[in-house]
Amino acid sequence: MNLVTLAIPFFLLAVLVELALDRRYGWGLYRLNDAIGSLGAGIMSRLSELVRKGLLLVIYIPLFALLQPYYQFMGFNWSLDSGWHLLLAIVAYDFCYYWRHRLGHEINIFWADHLVHHQSEDYNLTTALRQPIGGLPIGWIFYMPLLLIGLPAELLITAGAIDLIYQFWVHTQKFPKVRWMEWILVTPSNHRVHHAQNKVYVDKNYGGVFIIWDRLFGTYQEELDGEPCIYGVRKPLNTFDPLAANLQHYKRMALDAWHTRSWWDKLTLWFRRTGYRPADAEAAMPLPSTDLAQFQRYDPKISAGQRFYALAQHVVYSGATLALLWYAAQLSYGQLLGAVALLGAGLAINGRILDGHPLAGRAELLRLGAVLLSAPLAPALLGLAIATYAATSALIWWRLAFAHKGAAVALAGD
Structure with missing residues (x-):
């Protein structure tokens, strides 16, 4: 059993603590329907991993074995027992994660998968657990550069698990800015920006553990006191069904490919910049973005x-x-x-x-x-x-x- 699975009970305990505090102090961070929608998506993500196999290790391990002469020549000798080696592995992994995450926002087919994590119109610890079931299986490509530094598979797995576990705690609204942390680490403040749909905040702050990548590559945005975050996506999901959540953008792209008369667009819209729609498909099926000035969270009433x-x-x-x-x-x-x-x-x-x-x-x-x-x-x-x-x-x-x-x-x- 991996570290992430072992961490699940602690995640759920933290959710319950935040929920209890929310009810005690009337913060209004939790709604039952949205929380169950997010947790349901997280469960579906974990279930999907039981019946599909990731390609990362299937490709990484044979290539690692093939490159052993190169590693011996370079003197690479990583050890999971070394705290410094583990820290360096996390830094290297997070650099690769930054680019995977950034492309997840910038390319249609990648956004179709990552979108699920952003659909919640609330922002609390359940949002951290809202994960997709897995889209186009090419995410492994972003971690192949780690072969160049001879990172063994066991360190890759451990660093990846730590990177993911770290990201859990930043999904909260009640942790304030801590100035020194904002310069180095991903914090609740700068990750709130990442989840906001306000124009000034869109496509910012992609780091998993370290915010330094965003500062280096021009994607950093500070949380502004005069611009409260509005959470969710500009074309709302409007359902708490986690299966529909995973299909939302794929369905939209498929309909665009069906309606457009351009064969070039039919073939390429999947890999164009996020939000691209052929003009004739957009005319046939207009999808206006949410007016944030009139924004209301999806909240149907049932008994x-x-x-x-x-x-x-x-x-x-x-x-x-x-x-x-x-x-x-x-x-x-x-x-x-x-x-x-x-x-x-x-x-x-x-x-x-x-x-x-x-x-x-x-x-x-x-x-x-x-x-x-x-x-x-x-x-x-x-x-x-x-x-x-x-x-x-x-x-x-x-x-x-x-x-x-x-x-x-x-x-x-x-």
Whole structure:
């Protein structure tokens, strides 16, 4: 189990602490629907890693072995036991991450994947966990330069995990500026800028751990006292469904490719600068950007009972995902694929429940039916628990969604 998976319980504990403080002091940082939408996207991201294999190590390790004579000649001798070596590895990794992250904002096909992390219209620790399921599998290219300095795979993996774990804490609004940190490290202040959709803040502050890359390459922007950050993306998602979140920009590009008459645009729009749209496709399907002067967060109203039901289901999905990550090595690929499919469907439908989507009621009953049918495939006690969960959830959901229509109310503090 890698460092990121081991860190997940601590991430969730930190979220609960921030949520408790938010409720205690009335900061208004958390909404139930947006938080579940972000956490659902994070769960779906972790699930996707169970059924797909990254190319980085598949390519990196053989090339590293091939370059051994070069490393011996240069005298490279990295060690995971050396704190200085680990620090240098993190610096080198973060330099590569900066360019990967920057291109993730500047090229359409890369933005389609990275966009997911920016869709939340709230900014709190759940935003850090909002991650994509993985798009075009070429991110490994940005880390190939690390072969030139002979960085072993184990140091690459460790540095990457530390880089990612570090980025968790900067997704908060309640940590103030600390001047000396702003010059060297990525901080909550300069990362708030990165997540803002205000014109002055767009496409700034790409570093993962170190902000020095942005200062060196002209992409640094300080958080301005007179320009409060407005979070989200200029073409809002308007759903809490994590599957739809991952498909948002791909769908938009596919429709543009379909509607444009230019074959050149059909082939190249995917790799053009983010936001590029063929003129004829834009005329056929205008997509105006959000007017920030009139900005309102997406916040559909559903009954309190349905909100609590969605929260309870999310807790179940979180527990099931942690168990699946822990025991994944003991399952066949087919078993993994089936479990991931059921959990992924649940996450998507849960998002639609929070949207108040008219088809969510029947979709949830169909999902629970599929879960009930899958129960005999599990060991006896686990199968009984799964069947009990499915039957109980179905009875509760039937009452909430079909037996009567509750008043649409918001939870206190939402």
